[in-house]
C-alpha cells in the first residue's frame with residue numbers, strides 16, 4: 001500500500017522527522033525554492049499538512065490541496081490557520097495543548113524577572129569587567145508587586161500560580177470572567193494596566209486580539225511599568241510599543257513574540273530596555289518531544305480512523 005502524502009510547512013526536530021518519514025511520504029515545502037512548482041506537482045495527492053503554530057496554513061495553501069483531510073499543528077495557537085476555510089471544507093485541524101503550558105508559563109515569568117532584574121545586562125556587566133569598577137545600577141523588584149495578566153486560559157493560569165508564589169497580587173483581563181479563580185477580573189485592559197506594575201499578555205492571536213495592547217494601554221501601564229508578551233506579535237501595536245519604549249512611557253519590555261518573525265523590527269536590537277527571546281517559550285527538549293508526539297498521534301489517529309486526541313476543528 002502506498003504511503004499517505006503529507007506536506008510540511010516547516011521542520012520538526014529530527015526525532016519527529018525520522019518517524020514521519022518512516023510512515024508518510026513527506027513533501028518539505030520550506031526547503032523547496034520553487035514552492036508553486038512543488039504544489040503543482042504534488043498538491044493533488046497531499047492528504048495532510050503538518051505545520052507549526054507560527055506558520056499555520058492559509059486558505060490559499062489549502063485551496064491547492066484538493067484532497068486535504070487534516071492540518072496537524074505543532075503548537076497550541078491556531079491563529080495562523082484559516083479555521084473557517086477548514087470548516088467549510090470539513091478539513092480537520094488539531095493542535096498540541098497542555099503539554100507546553102508549564103514551559104510557556106515559565107518563560108513568561110522568566111522574561112519578567114530578566115527584564116525587571118536586568119539579568120542580560122548583569123551578565124554583560126560581569127563579562128565586560130565592569131564589576132568592581134562601577135556600581136551595577138539598581139533594578140526593579142518583582143516579588144509582591146501587582147501583576148496583570150491578559151488572557152486567563154491554561155497558560156495564563158499557570159503564570160498566575162507561579163506569580164502567587166512570588167507574593168504578587170494578580171488581576172486579569174479575559175473574554176470571560178472565570179468565577180472559579182481567586183483573581184480579580186477587569187474587563188477594561190487600560191484600567192487593568194493603570195493598576196498594574198507589570199502586564200503579561202497571553203491571549204490567543206488572530207483578528208479578535210489584533211493590537212489589543214495599544215498606545216493607550218501602554219501609557220496606562222506607565223513609566224515604571226513592564227510589559228511582557230508571550231502570545232503573538234499581533235496582539236500588541238508594535239509601533240506604539242517601540243514609541244513607548246523609546247520615550248520612556250513604559251520602563252521596559254520582555255518579548256518572546258514579534259511581528260514578521262524571525263525578521264523582527266531592527267529598532268529592537270538597539271534598545272537597552274528590552275529583553276528579546278526568539279519565540280522559544282515551548283522550546284525545551286521535554287515539551288518539544290511531547291508536542292511532536294501529539295502532532296504525530298493526531299495524524300495517525302486520523303488515518304487509522306480513530307478519534308483525534310486534540311481536535312480544534
Ligand code: 8YV
Pocket residue numbers: 052053054074075076077078100279280281282
Ligand atoms: C511554538 C507556539 O513555538 O504553541 C504555539 O502556539 O507558538 C509555540 O509553542 C510553535 O508552534 C512551534 O513551532
